[in-house]
Amino acid sequence: MTTAPTPQSGVPARPPVSAIALATVATTAGLFLLAAAAAATDMALFALPFAASAAIVAVAPALPFAQPRSIVVGHLAGGTLALGVTAVAGPSVWTAALAAGLATAPMLLLRAPHPPATATAALVGLTGPAPEFLLNPVLPASAVVIAGGVLLGRLLPGRRYPAYWR
Template identity: 65%
Template sequence: MTTHARRPPGRTPLKEVLLTTAAALAGLLSLAAVAALTGLGLFALPFVASAVLVATAPGVAFARPRSVLLGHLSASALALAVTSVTGPSVWTAAVAAALSTAPMLLLRAAHPPAAATAALIGLTAPSPLYLVTPVLAACVVVIAGGALLGRFLPGRPPAAGFAPRSRGQTPSP
């Protein structure tokens, strides 16, 4: 039996590191600015993770606008339902986060930070309005930020849209 050691990826060129860091900074500053101006809880950790994912890996399926929006909304709705039955606890958070993967996969809109949103809901039991603010509001800011980054930063792909990627389809370069 022959095993092949995988080589670590090559170094990322400095220009790409700087561009990606600038994209992440722009996305997070946008999220922070809207949160500061509106007083909404948009700078919660799951939304920060979404903004960084969209800024640093815009070509992956997890960062597509559809995945961000449907992932967070479906995970949040499920977590609100679970939490309304069981009450907030670390156990509810774990169950809600794990179960949130099902609707995301069924919708073909997987977005890992959305599982963190489900866990946060399981821990805190917010009102159902949490779906609108901060979840929907944060999704809009993150998606808009990704679209702007794709439009104005050189070498960044534009937002990929809302259609689900068909099986076997790979992102275009």
């Protein structure tokens, strides 16, 4: 008989204050870049999923969810699926819910899980943007998040990002 591992009950150690300050400043700077891109493209809502992506990269850079492949492929897969659902059903809150739920499948099939990408799918289902939104703002916003993670990984001693590229 095999027993399940016992879950750990302790809270993780608090990082040094200097690491917290640097991560906060770097994350905020990256989010300001995302805000500028969103304002320039009149697609401010699309900055929201990428704010969550940036937070995952800043707080848990080693997780599979935080890796560049998961960020780019996850947002593109979720957005593409949502475009198809929205083309059939039209934009609505119900389409948003369906698209967000269904977006899990292509992310997992493509081995690129990224929970914030479900928000991208929901926004597509809600707003019904043109397919070009995949090229702008999704790809540039993904690049900003990844670049911010790389920069943060270079600035913080003992921190490596990404854990892998592919």
